[in-house]
Amino acid sequence: xxxxxxxxxxxxxxxxxxxxxxxxxxxxxxxxxxxxxxxxxxxxxxxxxxxxxxxxxxxxxxxxxxxxxxxxxxxxxxxxxxxxxxxxxxxxxxxxxxxxxxxx
Amino acid sequence: xxxxxxxxxxxxxxxxxxxxxxxxxxxxxxxxxxxxxxxxxxxxxxxxxxxxxxxxxxxxxxxxxxxxxxxxxxxxxxxxxxxxxxxxxxxxxxxxxxxxxxxxxxxxxxxxxxxxxxxxxxxxxxxxxxxxxxxxxxxxxxxxxxxxxxxxxxxxxxxxxxxxxxxxxxxxxxxxxxxxxxxxxxxxxxxxxxxxxxxxxxxxxxxxxxxxxxxxxxxxxxxxxxxxxxxxxxxxxxxxxxxxxxxxxxxxxxxxxxxxxxxxx
Numbered sequence: 001x002x003x004x005x006x007x008x009x010x011x012x013x014x015x016x017x018x019x020x021x022x023x024x025x026x027x028x029x030x031x032x033x034x035x036x037x038x039x040x041x042x043x044x045x046x047x048x049x050x051x052x053x054x055x056x057x058x059x060x061x062x063x064x065x066x067x068x069x070x071x072x073x074x075x076x077x078x079x080x081x082x083x084x085x086x087x088x089x090x091x092x093x094x095x096x097x098x099x100x101x102x103x104x
Numbered sequence: 105x106x107x108x109x110x111x112x113x114x115x116x117x118x119x120x121x122x123x124x125x126x127x128x129x130x131x132x133x134x135x136x137x138x139x140x141x142x143x144x145x146x147x148x149x150x151x152x153x154x155x156x157x158x159x160x161x162x163x164x165x166x167x168x169x170x171x172x173x174x175x176x177x178x179x180x181x182x183x184x185x186x187x188x189x190x191x192x193x194x195x196x197x198x199x200x201x202x203x204x205x206x207x208x209x210x211x212x213x214x215x216x217x218x219x220x221x222x223x224x225x226x227x228x229x230x231x232x233x234x235x236x237x238x239x240x241x242x243x244x245x246x247x248x249x250x251x252x253x254x255x256x257x258x259x260x261x262x263x264x265x266x267x268x269x270x271x272x273x274x275x276x277x278x279x280x281x282x283x284x285x286x287x288x289x290x291x292x293x294x295x296x297x298x299x300x301x302x303x304x305x306x307x308x309x310x311x312x313x314x315x316x317x318x319x320x321x322x323x324x325x326x327x328x329x330x331x332x333x334x335x336x337x338x339x340x341x342x343x344x345x346x347x348x349x350x351x352x353x354x355x356x357x358x359x360x361x362x363x364x365x366x367x368x369x
């Protein structure tokens with residue numbers, strides 16, 4: 001799993017994830033995502049899921065952690081280019097009400 | 105159409121206290137499909153399940169997983185196989201000293217490097233899937249039998265297993281909760297592409313969820329195929345099972361008569 005950060009502006013970074021987001025790869029990317037989400041002055045974080053080929057509930061769980069951190073600071077999380085498989089697992093976790101609003 | 109097989113059972117026999125409980129079992133479990141193993145109580149379904157998850161050694165016959173003989177797996181390979189599977193036995197089998205959510209997290213703690221908080225969220229997701237989202241902090245002793253069963257299913261799902269084995273998922277559940285579990289099984293197959301093996305004698309549930317049905321009787325496979333093929337089967341034992349007819353003459357009548365009439369003394 002690769003993670004690339006594009007700082008379009010420091011307050012609105014875009015993170016591109018590339019690979020499979022599952023129980024094996026979440027430990028690699030979690031710390032970086034939480035560090036970014038907890039950064040002072042962050043207003044909006046976009047996570048681009050174009051190249052995420054598969055995701056399991058460990059992937060959903062880490063997105064929940066990121067969402068909580070951002071929400072507590074009145075920021076916005078946007079998940080962009082989530083394919084149908086990702087949307088389905090988010091629905092299976094009954095989190096479409098939370099993440100549905102974040103889909104860009 | 106069925107996908108390539110992930111598990112193949114070839115000529116499997118099994119014995120319990122010298123009595124043969126499985127007799128030349130032979131069928132294949134296709135990947136990303138729901139296989140339902142049906143049959144009356146005592147026909148050998150649960151014994152077969154114990155062989156498939158590597159809990160009972162094979163004496164005669166073979167169980168192949170991805171083409172490799174499960175009976176020949178060393179400890180390391182067996183561990184790797186167990187991290188790919190989730191198992192729910194009839195009892196649910198939770199640790200009484202842990203909360204329900206902690207129980208769900210056990211396989212994740214043992215088999216992954218995931219941090220505590222991620223595991224906690226995953227446990228809550230699984231508990232919600234089985235309708236127990238509010239019971240994570242309860243102790244197993246505070247749950248009803250049906251709730252413990254569902255918590256057991258949540259634990260079997262903890263790792264998002266590639267292969268899920270469930271023994272009598274609906275037993276002890278009310279019809280609405282049981283229907284919810286059927287829907288969940290189909291969702292898991294569709295969303296996560298799980299291979300699912302369900303042991304049950306609930307006919308309605310079996311035909312609702314199955315891509316393939318295997319019917320067992322007295323330790324043997326008497327029919328295997330798509331649900332419509334099983335419905336059309338002309339084997340009298342299959343027909344009898346599907347139409348819920350009881351035996352006028354119990355199969356163990358000879359044993360019973362020998363005992364009550366003290367014929368072998």
